[in-house]
Structure formats: structure tokens, C-alpha cells
Amino acid sequence: MFYSLTEMRGAAMSLTAAASGLVVFLLSVSVVQGQDVWGVTYSSTEICAVKGSTVEINCSYTYPSTVRGGVNTVEKTFWFTKQKGGEPVDLRTDSEYAGRVETLCGNNTCTLRIRNLRERDSAQYRFRIKTNQDAYAGDPVTLSVPDPGIQVKVSKTSSCYGDCIQADLECVRGCLPTSRRSYIWYKDGQKIAKDAKSFNDYFYPKESYACAVKGYENVPSPSVCVNGGVCNTVTYSERSICAFKGSSVDISCTYSSYEDHVKSKFWFRPERSHQDLSEDSQYRERVQVLSPRRESTLRISDLRDSDSAQYLFTFKTASSEWGRDLPGTTLTVTALQVQVIRAKVYTYSTEAELKCHSSCSPAGSLYYVWFKNGETIMTTGISSYEGLFHPRDNISCALKGHEDFPSPAVYAPKLPSVSVSPSAEIEEGSSVTLTCSSDANPAANYTWYKKSPNAHFSHVNEGPILVLSSINSSDSVQHYCTAENKLGKTSRDISIDVKYAPKLPSVSVSPSAEIEEGSSVTLTCSSDANPAANYTWYKEDEDSPKASGQIFTITDFRAEHSGNYSCEAQNKLGRSNSTLYLTVGTASWKLPAVVTIPVVLLAVISLSVFLWISRRKSASRDSSEPAERADNREEPLPDQPEEQGDLQYATVHFSNSRAEPLYSNMRADQPLRHTEQQEVPEYAAVKFKSAAPRPRGQDSAEDPAALYSTVNKSH
Numbered sequence: 001m002f003y004s005l006t007e008m009r010g011a012a013m014s015l016t017a018a019a020s021g022l023v024v025f026l027l028s029v030s031v032v033q034g035q036d037v038w039g040v041t042y043s044s045t046e047i048c049a050v051k052g053s054t055v056e057i058n059c060s061y062t063y064p065s066t067v068r069g070g071v072n073t074v075e076k077t078f079w080f081t082k083q084k085g086g087e088p089v090d091l092r093t094d095s096e097y098a099g100r101v102e103t104l105c106g107n108n109t110c111t112l113r114i115r116n117l118r119e120r121d122s123a124q125y126r127f128r129i130k131t132n133q134d135a136y137a138g139d140p141v142t143l144s145v146p147d148p149g150i151q152v153k154v155s156k157t158s159s160c161y162g163d164c165i166q167a168d169l170e171c172v173r174g175c176l177p178t179s180r181r182s183y184i185w186y187k188d189g190q191k192i193a194k195d196a197k198s199f200n201d202y203f204y205p206k207e208s209y210a211c212a213v214k215g216y217e218n219v220p221s222p223s224v225c226v227n228g229g230v231c232n233t234v235t236y237s238e239r240s241i242c243a244f245k246g247s248s249v250d251i252s253c254t255y256s257s258y259e260d261h262v263k264s265k266f267w268f269r270p271e272r273s274h275q276d277l278s279e280d281s282q283y284r285e286r287v288q289v290l291s292p293r294r295e296s297t298l299r300i301s302d303l304r305d306s307d308s309a310q311y312l313f314t315f316k317t318a319s320s321e322w323g324r325d326l327p328g329t330t331l332t333v334t335a336l337q338v339q340v341i342r343a344k345v346y347t348y349s350t351e352a353e354l355k356c357h358s359s360c361s362p363a364g365s366l367y368y369v370w371f372k373n374g375e376t377i378m379t380t381g382i383s384s385y386e387g388l389f390h391p392r393d394n395i396s397c398a399l400k401g402h403e404d405f406p407s408p409a410v411y412a413p414k415l416p417s418v419s420v421s422p423s424a425e426i427e428e429g430s431s432v433t434l435t436c437s438s439d440a441n442p443a444a445n446y447t448w449y450k451k452s453p454n455a456h457f458s459h460v461n462e463g464p465i466l467v468l469s470s471i472n473s474s475d476s477v478q479h480y481c482t483a484e485n486k487l488g489k490t491s492r493d494i495s496i497d498v499k500y501a502p503k504l505p506s507v508s509v510s511p512s513a514e515i516e517e518g519s520s521v522t523l524t525c526s527s528d529a530n531p532a533a534n535y536t537w538y539k540e541d542e543d544s545p546k547a548s549g550q551i552f553t554i555t556d557f558r559a560e561h562s563g564n565y566s567c568e569a570q571n572k573l574g575r576s577n578s579t580l581y582l583t584v585g586t587a588s589w590k591l592p593a594v595v596t597i598p599v600v601l602l603a604v605i606s607l608s609v610f611l612w613i614s615r616r617k618s619a620s621r622d623s624s625e626p627a628e629r630a631d632n633r634e635e636p637l638p639d640q641p642e643e644q645g646d647l648q649y650a651t652v653h654f655s656n657s658r659a660e661p662l663y664s665n666m667r668a669d670q671p672l673r674h675t676e677q678q679e680v681p682e683y684a685a686v687k688f689k690s691a692a693p694r695p696r697g698q699d700s701a702e703d704p705a706a707l708y709s710t711v712n713k714s715h
Contacts, residue, residue, distance in 0.1 A: 036064040040127050040138025048144045050219055052239050054115040057141050059127050061108055067133035074342065076130040076353075077105055079112040080137075081123045088128050088137065092382060096120070098366075102357055102383070105341060116238060117145045150221045152211050154228075160202055165226055170198035171211035182214040188232050189223070189314075190323030206258045208233045210326060218327050230258045232322050234313055240330045244358065246405030248301040251329045253313045254294055255322070265291070265315035267298040274314075274324060282306075300331075308333045334358040336407035338397055340442060341384065343486040350487050353386045356397035356407060367400035371409075391488050412488030413440035416481050420494070427573065428473060428500035434466040436492070438483035449480040473500050473530070501574025502529035505567050509580060515557055517584045523552040525567035527576060533569035540564035559584050 043058040057079070064072050080088035091101050097114065104111045114121060124140035153172045160166045171183050185194040188208055195214070203209075203226040212220035219239060225231035236253045243249040251267070266276040267289065277283045277298065290297040296313055312328035314321065336358050343352035356368045370378040370385050373394050378385060389395060394409035416438040426432055438444045446464040449457035457480050460466065468475055476498040482491040505527040515521055527533045536545045537552040540563050546552060554561055562584055568577040 036066070038063055038129070038136040040129075040136075042127075042138070042141050044141065045139070046142045046144075048146065049117050050150070051117055051119060051145050053117055053219060054113065054240065055117060055143065057112040057114075057125055057143070059110055059138065059141075061110070061127065061129055061138070063129055063131060063136065067131070070133055072131050072133045074129060074131050077103075077110055077128065078130075079103060079110075079125055079127055081125055088126070091125075092384075103355075104339070104357070106339075115240070115242065119145050121145050150211070150213070150219070152209055152221050152224045154224065154226060164202045164204055166200070166202050167226060168198060168200050169203075169209060169226075171213075171221065173213070184212045184214055184217060184220075186210040186212075186220065186223070186323070186326050188320065188323050189234065189326040191325045203227075205229055206231050206320070218330065220326060223326070230256060232257050232317075232320055234315075234322055234326070236313075236329045238329055239327075240332070242332045242334055242358070243303055244399060244402065244405065245303055245305060245333050245335045247303055247399065247402050248299060249303060249331060250297050250299050251311050251331065252295065252297040253329075255296065255313065255315055256294060257315065257317050257320070257322075259317040259319065261317060263316045263318060265296060265313070267296070267311055267313055268324075269309050269311060270324065271309070277311075303333045305333055305335075307331060335405075336397055336399070338395060338407050338410045340410060340486040345486075345488050348390070350389050350391075350412065351387075352389060352487060353384060354395060354397075354410065356383045356385070369398045369400050369403055369406075371396045371398070371406060389487065391490070408441060410441045410487065413438040413444040413483035413485055413490055415490050416444075416446075416483045416492040418479075418481055418492050418494045420496070426471060426496060426498050428498055429470055432468045432471045432475075432496065434468070434479060434481070434494065434496075436464045436466075436481035436483065438490075440483060440485050442485045442487075444483035444485050444489075447482045447484070449482070450475075451478040451480070468496075471496070471498055473498055473528075476530070497530070499530050499573060502527040502533040502569035502571060502576045504576050505535075505569045505578040507567050507578045507580045509582070515582065515584050517558060519557050521554045521557045521561075521582065523554075523565060523567070523580065525550050525552075525569065525578070527569035529569060529571050529573075531571050533571050536568045536570070538566045538568065540566070557582075557584055 039062045041060050047055060047057065049055040061077070063074065066072055078088075078090040078092065080091060081094075082089055091097050091112070092103065094101075100116050101112070101114050104113065110127060112125060112127075122143060122145045124142050126137050126140045128135065128137040150171065150173050153170045155168050155170065158166045169185075171185075182195045183197055185192050185199075186209065189210075205225070205227040208223040208225055208231040210221050210223040222235060223231075223233040225233070232255075234253055234255045236251075238251075241249060241251060255265075266278065267287075268274045268277060272280065277287050278289055280287075283300070286301050288299045288301075290299065298311060298313075300307060308331060310328055310330050312324060312326075314324055316322075336356055339355045339357050341353040341355050343350055354370075356370070366383075367379060367381050368383055368385075369376060370380070372387075372389075377387075379400060385397075391412045394411045396406045396409040398404075398406040416436050419435045419437075420426075421433045421435070422430075434448070436446050436448070438446075446462070447459065448461040448463075448466040450460045452458050457478075460479075466479065466481075475496055478493045478495050480491060480493045482489050505525050508524045510522045510524070511519075523537065525535050525537070527535075535548065535550045537547040539546050546565070552565075552567075562582055564579050564581050566577050566579045568575055570576075
């Protein structure tokens with residue numbers, strides 16, 4: 001039990017209980033800390049603890065990252081109370097604390113645990129940091145261990161009728177809080193219906209009394225006789241004992257009785273029907289009871305985890321029996337563990353300081369045996385070991401004489417395994433869970449990475465599980481999991497195969513220039529799909545497919561082949577299609593591209609001249625018949641509308657590629673129309689001036705013999 005020594009000064013207190021019945025009252029203080037400074041912060045600077053109990057003193061610390069320009073790294077941390085030759089003495093090497101002290105340190109925190117406290121443990125305790133550059137010690141923590149912590153005080157006694165005594169009994173506390181609490185009273189080891197701090201009653205000399213604070217029944221006061229004489233009592237040597245699995249332990253007590261003759265006595269566990277352990281099938285071959293006069297020792301060998309329990313002693317005389325309600329001795333069976341105090345990981349090895357420890361420290365001087373890959377490498381009287389280890393090394397420890405019960409080994413993570421859920425085919429848009437696991441001690445920390453387009457891995461998640469809630473095709477890349485602990489890391493990658501429907505197909509045609517009639521035309525279709533797509537070609541207004549496969553070839557392209565061609569890409573997840581329009585230019589003759597335009601212009605001019613000459617001859621014939629012409633001068637030509645005159649059209653097709661021939665189709669008296677390619681016509685008007693006199697009524701702005709040339713440019 002603990003409480004702050006400043007209680008009587010009215011300071012605020014806090015109360016916590018440990019498994020062994022420890023009660024701690026903490027006065028928190030702050031030590032100035034900051035980045036790159038020395039500092040130690042204690043959870044309490046003044047602690048009071050009950051004799052025979054266990055205490056923990058906690059602290060956190062900081063230190064500069066550099067000192068005098070050099071990198072500052074921690075080499076050792078420890079607790080001390082005294083110095084030798086000017087140097088602090090590590091409590092773990094002090095013979096007065098042998099087997100009773102251990103330190104639990106990590107992540108810039110450190111806890112000092114002292115069990116089976118004695119009065120001489122009252123002292124000032126300090127925490128020290130030693131680095132490769134310097135050393136620093138924090139301010140002291142004061143620990144007080146009063147004797148006793150709680151007791152029954154008898155006062156105002158007087159005789160009464162017969163053999164009784166009238167007296168006040170009071171439960172006096174040492175390290176318990178002064179706030180209002182309930183109490184438990186025991187008579188001859190059995191609970192009685194009293195819960196006050198004190199009471200006045202009539203007592204018999206042979207009776208013994210003890211008290212405890214409710215909530216802390218594991219640390220009751222010693223039993224006392226009312227008249228100070230001899231009465232029934234049982235006093236346990238230790239209230240709590242810690243022992244290692246596989247080892248042996250002695251649990252002892254002394255007892256007294258106002259009667260000389262004791263009829264029976266034995267040890268038992270309350271939860272096992274108060275049965276004599278020497279007759280219990282689970283203990284019969286492993287227990288031995290040593291019983292010198294007024295003492296008894298229960299020795300249990302080959303300890304098991306199931307032996308962790310409370311053990312009590314009882315005895316009977318001719319007229320009385322020691323009760324079974326007072327708590328006895330609590331035994332905790334623990335296994336050794338290897339703790340990584342510090343470690344520095346290199347490329348092919350790890351330099352580390354390890355400590356062989358348990359949840360509690362057994363009494364007595366101990367020697368530790370260290371193993372590497374099952375082979376003994378060191379036997380030492382201290383619990384720590386420093387060395388250089390490789391990634392596949394397994395390190396464990398044991399107590400000397402109990403090598404058959406070593407600690408679990410510590411080692412760097414083994415090659416991780418990665419699982420994918422669901423394990424069946426993964427479709428785009430579904431949820432996928434990746435799980436990474438590795439055999440490691442200490443347990444590994446996990447990190448997930450994803451391969452980026454530039455072939456680097458980017459961080460995506462911390463922890464063993466990575467959930468891709470709506471997976472897409474871009475996730476079809478490597479994912480990388482690392483498992484890491486203080487002793488090192490290895491890694492494992494996995495590629496996810498995401499299935500998805502075909503994307504919009506890409507369609508191309510060869511040759512890419514204007515298609516000649518009778519030539520061979522090749523259409524190619526491609527689409528991103530997983531699984532790979534199957535391809536089918538269709539022509540507009542035709543029900544049956546034209547071909548299957550990525551490539552469709554028309555070996556002898558004709559005008560009737562012109563039209564829309566559709567490519568469909570399909571897999572079991574879906575389909576997608578794209579359309580291409582094809583047409584052919586049917587030319588009666590063709591010229592090289594370099595002479596096409598001059599020749600076309602020459603043809604236009606020649607045609608214009610020819611028409612002009614014909615017109616002139618017609619006009620000459622008309623002049624030989626003046627009367628007839630005069631009668632008909634206002635009449636239109638018999639075969640043509642008046643507004644068109646001798647209008648002619650020439651269609652010229654131009655290719656976008658200069659290397660391809662151009663086709664010129666010259667058609668007379670054809671109506672102007674759009675082709676199926678939706679070509680945009682460009683018009684060029686060629687005008688000719690006539691030397692002959694114009695007939696009356698003729699528009700002077702334009703010659704009726706004008707020639708129009710339509711130029712169609714292919715897109």
C-alpha cells in the first residue's frame with residue numbers, strides 16, 4: 001500500500017491497486033522538458049509503501065539529440081540510491097536488492113519495481129541516463145516503508161464478569177488514506193459483522209483480532225491477542241510470492257494456540273473446497289509439507305501456470321479452529337521473457353541489449369543462462385546481455401538450474417505471408433482486403449506500400465490489414481508489406497489481378513489515305529480489358545457479323561463496301577464498341593499529285609474555251625436569221641431553264657496525303673448534292689468576258705456562258 005507523504009499537508013492524492021494488493025498514492029510533479037534537453041519526470045516524488053508489499057516507481061525522460069556537435073545516443077539507463085567511488089551503483093547489482101528488484105524500460109519511460117519491501121528500503125531513489133557523450137541523473141524520489149503499515153491497537157481494557165475483558169479496539173493505518181472508508185474485522189481468522197474503524201465490546205483472552213480496509217483485503221493487519229497473551233494466530237512470512245514456471249517454491253507461516261495440542265493442520269486453496277493439498281490429485285506428487293513446532297512450510301515443485309493462486313494454512317485444536325477468511329500468501333507463477341532494451345539495426349546484423357525478466361522477480365540470488373539458436377552462449381549473475389545478432393538468430397534465456405524452462409525466444413520478423421480476400425476472382429468496383437502476417441517476437445509492426453507509375457513505392461497504410469474498398473484497374477500493381485520490430489525487418493510483395501470489362505476500343509484503318517477501288521483495306525481494333533477481349537466486326541444495316549478477331553481485311557474494296565463499320569470488344573464482364581466510316585473514290589483517270597491542280601485548271605480553261613467557241617458559232621448562225629432571232633430574242637433556250645444558262649459542274653476530290661494520287665471526276669449537267677461522306681463543297685467561279693455584243697435584256701453583270709467548278713476536299 002502507498003500514499004503520498006504530503007497527505008497531512010492536504011495535498012491531492014490518487015489511489016491505484018496492483019495485482020499483489022499494492023496501493024499507490026501519487027503526488028505528480030513536472031520536470032521542465034523540451035526538445036533537445038535533459039529531463040526526468042516522475043509520476044510521484046514521495047511514496048509510502050507497506051512492509052512486505054511491492055512498489056513501482058515510474059518516470060519518463062528526455063535527452064539532447066546532439067552534445068558538443070556529436071550525435072547523442074543512450075547506452076544505459078538505471079536506478080540508484082548510493083554511489084561508490086563517485087559513481088552511482090545500479091540497484092540491479094546491489095546485494096541488498098538481489099532478487100527483489102527489476103527495471104522495465106522502453107520508449108523513453110522506465111519503471112523500478114521492488115518487491116518484498118523492508119524497512120531499510122526507505123531511501124531516495126534516482127534515475128540515471130548514460131549516453132555515448134554524457135550522463136544525467138534526475139531529482140530523487142523519496143520512498144518510506146513504515147512498520148507496520150496497518151495494525152490493531154487495543155486500549156482502555158477492564159475486567160468484566162467471568163473471564164472476559166472490556167476494551168476498545170481500533171484499526172490504525174500507516175500508509176492508507178484518511179478519507180472515509182469501510183473496514184473489515186476478523187476474529188480468529190473469520191469475518192465478523194463489524195465495519196467501523198473502532199468498536200467497544202467484551203472479548204475473551206483466547207481470541208485474536210485483525211482488521212483490513214475494504215478493497216485492500218490482501219494486506220490485513222497482523223492478528224493480535226486482546227489481553228496481550230497467547231491466542232490463536234497465523235502469521236505468513238510473505239503475503240505475495242513470485243516464482244518461475246518449472247521451479248520450486250516455499251510458502252511458510254508461523255502459528256500459535258492457547259492450547260498445546262493441535263489435532264490437525266494443513267494447507268489449502270479456498271477455491272478447491274478447502275481440501276488438503278497433500279491429498280489433492282493435482283498436487284499429491286509435487287507438494288511436501290515441512291512442520292517444525294509452531295511453523296509450517298508448503299513446498300511446491302515443478303510449478304505450473306495453474307499453480308498461481310492464494311494458499312492458506314489452518315489448524316484445529318480440541319476446542320477451536322483457526323478460521324479460513326483471513327487472506328494467506330498469493331503465489332504468482334510466471335515465465336521468463338526476453339525484453340529488448342535497445343537495438344541498432346544494420347544492413348546484415350543488429351546490435352542489441354537484452355534483458356531476461358518476468359512480471360515479478362523471485363527472491364534470492366539468481367544466475368541467468370543465455371541461448372542463441374538453442375546453444376548456450378553465456379551464464380551471468382545479472383539479467384542483461386549485450387551482443388551482435390543476425391536476422392535469423394533466436395535468443396532466449398533461463399535460470400541456472402532450470403535450463404529446461406527457457407523463455408520464449410526473441411527474433412526479427414520472418415518473411416511475411418500475404419493473403420487476399422476474397423480469394424476468388426477480383427472484379428473492378430469490389431472491396432478487397434489484404435492481410436500481412438509475420439512470425440516475430442517482439443510482435444511486428446506492419447506497413448503497406450503501393451508501386452507508383454514511376455516504379456517507386458508510396459506509403460498507403462499502417463497496420464497488418466489494407467482494405468481497398470472500391471478497387472479499379474489502376475490497383476493492378478504490386479503492393480508491398482513490411483513487418484518490422486526492434487530486431488529488424490524483411491518484406492513481401494503481392495500483385496493484384498483486377499478483372500474489368502473492355503474499355504472504349506481504338507480503331508485504325510490501313511492505308512490511312514483515300515481508299516482506291518479494288519485495293520485491300522485492313523481494319524484493326526484494340527481495347528484494354530481483363531480478361532482479354534474478343535473482337536467482332538459489324539457493318540451498318542447488316543445483322544450478321546462481318547468478321548471476328550482484332551483485324552478485319554477487305555481484299556477488294558468496292559463502292560458497295562462503303563459504310564459504317566463497328567468493332568465490338570467483349571469479355572465476360574461486359575462489352576464496348578467503336579465505329580469507323582469507310583468510302584471509296586471512283587475516278588475515271590488519275591494524275592500524280594504534283595500536276596493535278598495545273599491540269600485541272602487547264603481542263604477548266606479548255607472546256608470554257610470550247611463552250612465559248614460553240615456559243616459564238618451558235619450566235620453566228622442566229623445572226624444569219626435576224627428575223628427569227630428577233631422574234632425569239634426574249635425566249636429562253638429550249639432545253640435549259642433561263643436562270644441556269646450553259647452552267648456545268650466539275651467535281652474534284654483532294655486527298656489529305658500529298659503522296660496519294662488525286663481523282664478528278666468531271667460530270668456535266670449534274671445536280672449539286674452532298675456525298676455520303678458529308679463533304680463540304682468549295683465553289684470556284686471562272687468568269688469569261690465576251691467580245692460579242694450582248695443581246696438586249698441580258699444581265700450585263702454576268703456572262704450566261706460562265707463555268708462553275710466544284711472542288712470537293714476529302715476529310
